Amino acid sequence: MRHAIVTGGAGLIGTGICAALAEAGWDVVSFDVSPGPAGLRHIPCDVTDEVSVAAAFDRLGWDSIDLLVNNAGIAGAHSGPLTDLTLSDWRRVVDSHLTGAFLMTRAAIPRMAQGGCIVNMASTRAFMSEPGTEAYAAAKGGIVALTHALAMSLGPAVRVNAIAPGWISDGSDLTPQDHDQHPAGRVGRPDDIAGAVLYLASAGFVTGQVLVVDGGMTRKMIYAE
Secondary structure (H helix, E strand, O other), rough: EEEEEEEEEOOOHHHHHHHHHHOOOEEEEEEEOOOHHHHHHEOOOOOOHHHHHHHHHHHHOOOOEEEEEEEEOOOOOOOOHHHHHOOOHHHHEEEHHHHHHHHHHHHHHOOOOOEEEEEOOOOOHHHHOOOOOOOHHHHHHHHHHHHHHHHHHHOEEEEEEEEEEEOOOOOOOOHHHHHHHOOOOOOOOOOHHHHHHHHHHOOOOOOOOOOEEOOOHHHHHOOOO
């Protein structure tokens, strides 16, 4: 059986990824500070802390890992003027996404053999921004760069790609306007990202790439009326 770790498995996107992998026959473990999806194995882990990461891998008990999905990361810790962004908030955001991906990847590599796959969760915020989101944008931009660097360092044995989701929602509190502004006609769902993970896990000739899954929003030209 193929083995997969999903960090941030307790969140909206992480839950969807875990469920899709399990349905596809993977043995899935969620690494998260919060309890993971019901019915799946969960190991408590703070991906920003190397002691916690090492302890989680010790508890894992697997000799081999086929897929690592670096999905963990906090959002919304700060949204406002850069002059109000504290160093601690900057580090919380950047560490949760970028440092966490580094620590998890470093720990997983010795257990990954030929054919292993890593999928990092970036964001369309790596390429476009709203005001006051510097920490999150920088973290996701770092994920993009980390992805192509790892692909060069770990290939050909291990492929490394990233997914850049756009607006992903569970569907609650959405308006027709929310859906209509997307060229695809709707806001994204967790299963859209889970499907992209499944694709990248099996796409043997794809590495070092960023797959944008945003309903076409980053290709849409917007003019003031």
